[in-house]
Amino acid sequence: MKDGAGFWVFIGLLVIVHFFLHLTLGLDARAPDLLVVAVLLGARSLSGGAAAGLGFGLGLLEDAVSVAAFGAAAATFTIIAYLGARTRDLMVGDSLVFVFVYVFIGKWAQAAMYYGLAGGVRRGEPVEALLMNAPLQAIYAAAAGLVAVGIYRAVQR
Amino acid sequence: MPEYFDHSTRRGWKSLGIALALVVVALFLSLLPHEQQGPIRQAIRGTLLQPFISAQAELAARSGRAVDVPALRAERDSLSAVVAAQASLAEENRRLRALLGLLNRAPEGFIPAELLRVGTRGGESTFILNVGRDDGVTSSSPVIAAGGLIGVVWEVGRRSSQGIDWTHPEFRASAMTADGQTYGMVEPRRGRYREEDQLALRGTPFHVDVRPGTRVLTSGRGGVFPRGILLGTVVGIEDADTGWRKSYLIRPAVRPEAVTYVLVGIRDASELEDLSPLWTGSTTPMEDGAGGNR
Numbered sequence: 001m002k003d004g005a006g007f008w009v010f011i012g013l014l015v016i017v018h019f020f021l022h023l024t025l026g027l028d029a030r031a032p033d034l035l036v037v038a039v040l041l042g043a044r045s046l047s048g049g050a051a052a053g054l055g056f057g058l059g060l061l062e063d064a065v066s067v068a069a070f071g072a073a074a075a076t077f078t079i080i081a082y083l084g085a086r087t088r089d090l091m092v093g094d095s096l097v098f099v100f101v102y103v104f105i106g107k108w109a110q111a112a113m114y115y116g117l118a119g120g121v122r123r124g125e126p127v128e129a130l131l132m133n134a135p136l137q138a139i140y141a142a143a144a145g146l147v148a149v150g151i152y153r154a155v156q157r
Numbered sequence: 158m159p160e161y162f163d164h165s166t167r168r169g170w171k172s173l174g175i176a177l178a179l180v181v182v183a184l185f186l187s188l189l190p191h192e193q194q195g196p197i198r199q200a201i202r203g204t205l206l207q208p209f210i211s212a213q214a215e216l217a218a219r220s221g222r223a224v225d226v227p228a229l230r231a232e233r234d235s236l237s238a239v240v241a242a243q244a245s246l247a248e249e250n251r252r253l254r255a256l257l258g259l260l261n262r263a264p265e266g267f268i269p270a271e272l273l274r275v276g277t278r279g280g281e282s283t284f285i286l287n288v289g290r291d292d293g294v295t296s297s298s299p300v301i302a303a304g305g306l307i308g309v310v311w312e313v314g315r316r317s318s319q320g321i322d323w324t325h326p327e328f329r330a331s332a333m334t335a336d337g338q339t340y341g342m343v344e345p346r347r348g349r350y351r352e353e354d355q356l357a358l359r360g361t362p363f364h365v366d367v368r369p370g371t372r373v374l375t376s377g378r379g380g381v382f383p384r385g386i387l388l389g390t391v392v393g394i395e396d397a398d399t400g401w402r403k404s405y406l407i408r409p410a411v412r413p414e415a416v417t418y419v420l421v422g423i424r425d426a427s428e429l430e431d432l433s434p435l436w437t438g439s440t441t442p443m444e445d446g447a448g449g450n451r
Contacts, residue, residue: 023213028276033278053175066283068279068283123281
């Protein structure tokens with residue numbers, strides 16, 4: 001899945017669709033977080049440093065429309081991208097189950113870190129935010145990631 | 158392409174160093190003063206994200222043009238009838254207002270704008286306007302809808318600007334009751350979900366009772382908001398600080414998520430007239446379900 005320019009076109013498309021849904025259409029939590037999917041999938045193809053750079057860059061894009069939590073997305077994306085790249089040392093696999101679990105954990109971790117850094121703009125009690133809202137967002141992102149990878153593989157064949 | 162298994166300790170430390178450095182940079186950016194973050198945000202918004210923002214503005218314009226034509230025609234016919242019947246009254250009213258030295262109902266010093274919502278993480282409680290420095294907008298320009306106050310501009314670019322609405326944790330407005338007897342500070346009360354957000358009037362004297370249903374307007378103090386913009390209606394007491402102050406919960410006049418077209422102040426708040434006549438005698442949009450756009 002990871003080799004070739006086609007894979008990076010796929011990652012780029014995820015980023016474009018993410019901003020189209022969230023910025024152009026103004027959908028917030030109703031649309032899945034495809035940026036985290038792009039960061040996590042892209043990170044598996046890069047070294048730790050390069051993955052961190054990818055996470056930082058995409059996080060900064062997200063932060064550009066954030067008045068109150070500027071830098072929070074860049075920091076959290078950098079961390080999960082680095083850790084995502086390091087997961088190759090722990091496990092090998094590209095199965096759909098792996099992709100789902102990988103994106104689910106990655107998104108949950110990112111949401112938890114973002115909650116900690118977001119300061120005044122965070123909403124709800126920590127327990128509710130971290131144990132109810134974040135897992136739901138993670139399931140949504142993982143399902144969207146699964147669909148995206150499925151489409152990518154179908155196009156590749 | 159890196160090796161699938163990164164066994165090189167040196168390379169591993171280097172990667173970790175890069176990642177840590179980038180995290181430090183990100184945290185440094187988050188600690189920068191708001192004024193120094195602004196140019197970075199504007200540079201990214203004005204380049205990489207510009208196509209997405211422009212597309213939203215275009216979509217908003219198209220949806221505005223695609224409103225129900227028969228409904229518009231019926232509305233126009235009704236308005237024509239009213240205008241025809243009241244033309245003489247309007248002329249008389251204009252002459253009398255001129256004689257009394259009163260200003261026109263439409264606020265001067267405001268320009269119309271489209272409000273674009275941001276659906277990204279961290280963009281909650283913020284909006285983008287399709288007017289900027291070239292149009293006379295400045296940071297701290299007030300943003301109002303037909304129903305009342307929406308928020309305030311924070312960052313201004315040449316052709317666009319970004320602001321916060323009243324649900325933002327840092328929103329504050331000096332306020333007064335409609336009769337001008339009680340003054341206080343209005344700030345948001347964030348609920349678990351955006352739909353639950355309310356406002357609170359804080360710092361009112363303990364011996365004064367503000368009754369439910371009382372309208373709360375901006376007081377004009379503080380130099381940001383002109384006097385007389387509707388904020389909402391008191392729904393009840395929130396808190397009584399023993400012997401000193403009371404706080405009241407306010408049902409907001411406008412829900413920001415329901416608004417597309419707004420007016421942006423382009424003159425200093427002190428130069429703007431008292432806007433309270435704009436909302437005199439009208440029901441709160443929250444009550445009539447109009448959601449702020451009338």
